[in-house]
Amino acid sequence: MGESSAHFVCDIAKLQAYRHTLKKSSANRTAQANHSHHASVYSPLRILGTATGKVNVVSPVAPKIAWSIASAAEYQKLRSLFFSALAGLARRGYAIAPDEGLDLIHDFFVEAWPSMVERHDPRQARLSTYAYGAFIQFARARIVRLRRWGKQLDLPAPPETESDTETKLDVTRLRRAFDSLDQGDRDLLDARFAQGQSERELAKALGLTRYRVRERLVEALAGLVSRLQDKALAESSDWAIAVAIWRDGRSIADIAAAMKLTESQVRARKRRILEALTRVAPPSAEHARRDECLRNS
Amino acid sequence: MSTKLMTPLCALWQELTQSPNPSVIARARATPDILEHVEACPHCDELNPDNPEGVAAAYEVFAGKDGQAVAEDEDAFRLDASVARDVKSAVRELLLPQLPTRLAMQATWGELELYRGLDAIAMLAERESRDRVPRRVTLSSQQGLLAGDQCLARTELIKEIRVMTGADDANAASLFDWLVEAARSFPALFPGAIAAPSGAADVLLHVQPRLELEVDLSAQWSPARESGVMDVSGVREPSSRPRASAGRSARNP
Numbered sequence: 001m002g003e004s005s006a007h008f009v010c011d012i013a014k015l016q017a018y019r020h021t022l023k024k025s026s027a028n029r030t031a032q033a034n035h036s037h038h039a040s041v042y043s044p045l046r047i048l049g050t051a052t053g054k055v056n057v058v059s060p061v062a063p064k065i066a067w068s069i070a071s072a073a074e075y076q077k078l079r080s081l082f083f084s085a086l087a088g089l090a091r092r093g094y095a096i097a098p099d100e101g102l103d104l105i106h107d108f109f110v111e112a113w114p115s116m117v118e119r120h121d122p123r124q125a126r127l128s129t130y131a132y133g134a135f136i137q138f139a140r141a142r143i144v145r146l147r148r149w150g151k152q153l154d155l156p157a158p159p160e161t162e163s164d165t166e167t168k169l170d171v172t173r174l175r176r177a178f179d180s181l182d183q184g185d186r187d188l189l190d191a192r193f194a195q196g197q198s199e200r201e202l203a204k205a206l207g208l209t210r211y212r213v214r215e216r217l218v219e220a221l222a223g224l225v226s227r228l229q230d231k232a233l234a235e236s237s238d239w240a241i242a243v244a245i246w247r248d249g250r251s252i253a254d255i256a257a258a259m260k261l262t263e264s265q266v267r268a269r270k271r272r273i274l275e276a277l278t279r280v281a282p283p284s285a286e287h288a289r290r291d292e293c294l295r296n297s
Numbered sequence: 298m299s300t301k302l303m304t305p306l307c308a309l310w311q312e313l314t315q316s317p318n319p320s321v322i323a324r325a326r327a328t329p330d331i332l333e334h335v336e337a338c339p340h341c342d343e344l345n346p347d348n349p350e351g352v353a354a355a356y357e358v359f360a361g362k363d364g365q366a367v368a369e370d371e372d373a374f375r376l377d378a379s380v381a382r383d384v385k386s387a388v389r390e391l392l393l394p395q396l397p398t399r400l401a402m403q404a405t406w407g408e409l410e411l412y413r414g415l416d417a418i419a420m421l422a423e424r425e426s427r428d429r430v431p432r433r434v435t436l437s438s439q440q441g442l443l444a445g446d447q448c449l450a451r452t453e454l455i456k457e458i459r460v461m462t463g464a465d466d467a468n469a470a471s472l473f474d475w476l477v478e479a480a481r482s483f484p485a486l487f488p489g490a491i492a493a494p495s496g497a498a499d500v501l502l503h504v505q506p507r508l509e510l511e512v513d514l515s516a517q518w519s520p521a522r523e524s525g526v527m528d529v530s531g532v533r534e535p536s537s538r539p540r541a542s543a544g545r546s547a548r549n550p
Contacts, residue, residue, distance in 0.1 A: 087356035093519025141390035
């Protein structure tokens with residue numbers, strides 16, 4: 001960890017690695033070294049601090065944000081509080097997987113922290129306590145949306161038996177609707193469903209949070225099914241289901257009840273539609289060009 | 298996960314996600330490097346617990362001693378409870394995002410107004426079902442509240458909404474129609490009842506006696522209750538924590 005008289009760069013990864021060298025046995029150090037270096041989409045936030053204690057934050061998705069945190073130790077303590085908040089939320093029905101929870105904490109620091117600090121009145125509560133309450137409010141709302149989008153985007157398991165006789169999908173018409181989307185939406189859907197890139201990979205490529213990637217995917221699918229309906233292409237009940245899921249945001253149970261289908265049938269059709277999206281992908285030569293567009297967009 | 302790449306920390310994390318029993322949790326808590334490892338390891342990063350208790354255990358391990366101190370922090374309890382008491386944010390952030398998009402967009406009433414309206418219907422359903430076994434009533438946009446041979450007319454329901462919300466006749470009527478439609482999509486809409494679609498446009502309400510008059514909307518509308526099942530276990534805060542409140546306190550300024 002380098003240090004100058006005017007600034008110190010406190011890279012949390014380096015701080016943690018320093019702690020590792022104090023504690024790890026040589027066997028563990030060897031094992032650690034065997035891991036290829038991997039940074040999650042939200043690599044540890046870099047904190048650039050001054051000797052006076054003010055810190056600036058550098059994040060993969062936000063170039064520079066000014067914070068008021070005294071030290072890296074304070075940041076670690078706040079993170080601990082937020083993990084505790086996530087544990088409490090999980091027990092109250094707002095469970096979110098740890099990898100997404102890490103992203104949530106990162107997003108809070110990047111998006112909500114600056115304005116939260118401005119609003120904080122030290123006469124009412126300590127900053128850490130105020131931050132705890134603010135994080136719960138931030139996280140709870142995000143978890144609700146993430147779960148909903150997750151359900152809209154998940155690929156159901158293949159049905160054990162094909163009891164539904166309607167198996168023909170008009171891929172030509174789907175491609176027409178797909179081609180009428182904005183370039184950005186086309187590239188996103190192509191990358192996610194045709195190329196099979198994960199949300200995390202897309203987030204990294206686009207410099208977005210995973211939350212925002214999921215939101216954009218749902219918006220793109222909603223745009224796609226709206227075009228199917230607008231162009232009177234939605235002749236089959238499959239597209240009615242697509243509209244209900246991605247434009248109207250209705251649950252599988254709701255759709256099944258309304259269309260007098262079983263939930264399994266609705267899931268099977270949803271799967272079929274998502275699989276059809278993989279067939280409207282452009283020829284493989286185009287993929288490299290679109291990858292380039294994604295990186296540059 | 299490939300055995301070749303598995304380190305002791307990988308193995309510990311895998312155990313924690315798959316079977317978070319007390320001894321595994323204790324070992325994980327005694328391993329301060331586990332968080333940094335999970336963040337950095339491409340394999341562990343994708344392993345997640347598949348139940349809420351496992352998720353909570355993982356976060357408590359990450360929180361370490363600093364996070365455990367939160368359990369003793371009275372200020373944190375107070376803020377936590379105030380978040381739960383916040384009816385407006387519950388309606389805006391928890392209820393509306395879980396409804397079909399079209400319904401959410403149609404909700405042009407204020408958050409408090411919307412909540413007071415639905416609480417009014419919930420209280421009427423509770424009253425009308427009191428003598429019935431099982432406690433079931435049907436909510437109908439056309440007819441009102443049907444409890445066996447008894448019927449509380451639509452006009453009476455709208456009048457109750459008007460009184461509780463201060464809305465005019467037209468707004469109260471549209472709110473009532475909206476609530477009936479919303480309940481078909483969201484079983485946990487009404488405190489003290491589980492809703493299910495009935496027929497083409499009605500709603501069957503299974504009423505359960507409220508354990509408390511005050512409602513924790515954060516629990517009532519949690520995503521874990523999307524099926525509407527009344528699962529109070531694990532939802533209650535420890536008794537030393539302040540009680541959250543909504544409903545009555547929102548209604549009575």
